[in-house]
Amino acid sequence: MSYEMDEGARRKVDSSFSGKRVLGIECPLRNNTGVVCKECDRARKLWRMGTESSQQEARDRFAKPTYFANVVLKDNGNHAILKLGKKVSADILDELEQTKGPAFKFADPEEGRWVSINKKGTRPSFEYRFRLTDDVAPTIDKSEVDNLNNLNNVTFDFNEGNIDLFDISSLESGQSLIFRLLPTPTGSGKYKLLQVVHYHWRCNEADILGGEDPDDMEKPIELQDGSDFEEFMTVDETEEEEEEEEDFLKNRPPSQFQPDEAESVACFGNY
Ligand SMILES: [Zn+2]
Numbered sequence: 001m002s003y004e005m006d007e008g009a010r011r012k013v014d015s016s017f018s019g020k021r022v023l024g025i026e027c028p029l030r031n032n033t034g035v036v037c038k039e040c041d042r043a044r045k046l047w048r049m050g051t052e053s054s055q056q057e058a059r060d061r062f063a064k065p066t067y068f069a070n071v072v073l074k075d076n077g078n079h080a081i082l083k084l085g086k087k088v089s090a091d092i093l094d095e096l097e098q099t100k101g102p103a104f105k106f107a108d109p110e111e112g113r114w115v116s117i118n119k120k121g122t123r124p125s126f127e128y129r130f131r132l133t134d135d136v137a138p139t140i141d142k143s144e145v146d147n148l149n150n151l152n153n154v155t156f157d158f159n160e161g162n163i164d165l166f167d168i169s170s171l172e173s174g175q176s177l178i179f180r181l182l183p184t185p186t187g188s189g190k191y192k193l194l195q196v197v198h199y200h201w202r203c204n205e206a207d208i209l210g211g212e213d214p215d216d217m218e219k220p221i222e223l224q225d226g227s228d229f230e231e232f233m234t235v236d237e238t239e240e241e242e243e244e245e246e247d248f249l250k251n252r253p254p255s256q257f258q259p260d261e262a263e264s265v266a267c268f269g270n271y
Contacts, residue, residue, distance in 0.1 A: 022167060023165075024064075024199025024200050025039070025203055025204065025207075026199060026200075027039065027063035027198045027200055028208065030063045030198030031197060037208055038209060038211055039063075039200045040062070040063065042061060042203075042212070042214045042217065043058045043061035043062045044058070045217045046058035046061065061200065061202045061203070063198040063199060063200050064198065064201070065086050065089075065196050066083060066084070066086075067083070067089040067194045067195065067196050068081055068083055068151050068195040068196075068197070069081070069082045069084065069181050070082075070149065070151070070181070070182045070183075071179040071180060071181055071182060072140070072180050073179050074114055074179055075178065079148070080164070080165075080166045080179070081149060081151070081163055081164070081165050082179065083165045083166065083167045084117075084128075085169070088128040088168065091129075091130040092115075092193075092194070095130060095132050099132065103257055103258060103259050104181075104191065104255070104257050104259070107181035107193055108183075109140035109141070109144075109145050109183065109257065110140075112182075113132060113134070113136055114133045114135040114137050115131065115132050115133060115178070115179060115181065116130075116133060116176045116178045117129065117130050117168055117171075117177050117179075118175070118176040119171040119175055121173060122173060126169070126173060128168060137180040140182065142257075145185065145257070148182060148184055148185060149184075150184060150186060150187070151184050151192075151195035152195070154197060155197060183257045186260040186262075186263055189258065190260030191257050191259060191260060192263035193259075
């Protein structure tokens, strides 16, 4: 059996419902690629049923964000696309806000630094700790950065075998990954730091536009005011967050790597 066949078989298992998935099923609503998502409908119905178990199932079914970044691995100097969860991505963006320097700070190709993520704890509550080191990383050519994958089709590219992903959760507890982040080109000379994709993890591709009709499910109860349903469904940023972002964008020194403000959701902390 050839390596390619092994690889193909592995990917097939990864994308089946029963096996451990590397990537979930993209949510058209949360990713702004469509206006219908039956899985979101199912999750909302379950949430509104209002029982502990239906709400737990709703939590499992709602789309959740996964983040991707172009990185260079310190131990072999290779480029990689790193797959990260929400919390450690938030920690990276927090650190970015607190650090002085050009737009991409420690991810700047000319002034970048090595960073690390350390995996701790035991299943099911692993923790990923992000740390900015004092080690300056070597300068990287702008042309090299401009040739990086733009991460716009990361799910398709992975499923087609066009790219490999380094999944941070593949570290053993106690292990660290040392790497540098790079800006990802978005076209017309702009860059982003992270690409966010919202995935459902409890359904198949066919369940997004079809599958069990949410209207056939038990009748939901009305939501009460102040329900933490908002936690899942609110995608609008608050005014305060918008102001913070504006201040942050104003206070940076010039750089040839300009952030793409249309991509600010993943660039600068409005996650
Ligand atoms: Zn959805």
